[in-house]
Amino acid sequence: GAGVSQSPSNKVTEKGKDVELRCDPISGHTALYWYRQSLGQGLEFLIYFQGNSAPDKSGLPSDRFSAERTGGSVSTLTIQRTQQEDSAVYLCASSPWGSGGYNEQFFGPGTRLTVL
Amino acid sequence: AQSVTQLGSHVSVSEGALVLLRCNYSSSVPPYLFWYVQYPNQGLQLLLKYTTGATLVKGINGFEAEFKKSETSFHRTKPSAHMSDAAEYFCAVSVIGGNKLVFGAGTILRVKS
Numbered sequence: 001g002a003g004v005s006q007s008p009s010n011k012v013t014e015k016g017k018d019v020e021l022r023c024d025p026i027s028g029h030t031a032l033y034w035y036r037q038s039l040g041q042g043l044e045f046l047i048y049f050q051g052n053s054a055p056d057k058s059g060l061p062s063d064r065f066s067a068e069r070t071g072g073s074v075s076t077l078t079i080q081r082t083q084q085e086d087s088a089v090y091l092c093a094s095s096p097w098g099s100g101g102y103n104e105q106f107f108g109p110g111t112r113l114t115v116l
Numbered sequence: 117a118q119s120v121t122q123l124g125s126h127v128s129v130s131e132g133a134l135v136l137l138r139c140n141y142s143s144s145v146p147p148y149l150f151w152y153v154q155y156p157n158q159g160l161q162l163l164l165k166y167t168t169g170a171t172l173v174k175g176i177n178g179f180e181a182e183f184k185k186s187e188t189s190f191h192r193t194k195p196s197a198h199m200s201d202a203a204e205y206f207c208a209v210s211v212i213g214g215n216k217l218v219f220g221a222g223t224i225l226r227v228k229s
Contacts, residue, residue, distance in 0.1 A: 043219035107159035
């Protein structure tokens with residue numbers, strides 16, 4: 001079956017603009033995660049969704065970052081007033097269920113964001 | 117809080133040689149441990165995981181990893197490297213009831229012919 005998909009694959013934007021990144025998880029997966037991968041910071045957790053609710057937003061770096069999930073499926077990560085330090089690859093992952101720690105997370109190919 | 121340390125940001129081996137990728141973790145509760153691989157411009161793929169039970173975990177392509185609680189390690193080995201093993205490898209930890217993975221900084225494996 002289809003894996004996790006993300007769009008766009010690449011996004012170039014100007015400093016100060018808003019961007020939206022989309023994630024389509026594997027069908028039926030209730031848990032969805034966003035991570036950021038950047039030089040010097042490695043892979044960082046951003047936010048976790050269980051269904052449509054986000055019980056853990058602890059990784060969002062500032063209030064310019066927000067995310068939502070609708071219908072227990074598609075998720076959108078929004079970055080407002082982008083800054084150059086937001087440049088990174090944003091990875092989305094999903095798993096069949098959430099809390100448990102041992103659940104395999106299936107990753108999408110990522111969106112490479114470049115802020116000029 | 118959990119953390120992961122991967123010793124060696126770059127590892128270079130000759131084709132056919134032993135591969136050892138090191139991973140040490142810190143966790144105040146029993147961990148779940150994972151190894152992921154990332155090829156250029158691709159997402160992460162799970163290779164191995166330890167949850168409970170047997171401490172020696174075998175994956176595909178001859179890789180295996182051993183959980184050693186006394187050493188807080190989850191090193192990954194392969195007896196004979198192949199050119200196709202060249203990639204970046206990430207060790208990650210989670211805990212029971214947890215909802216996120218904490219990753220190490222990654223190790224880029226280069227295989228020389």
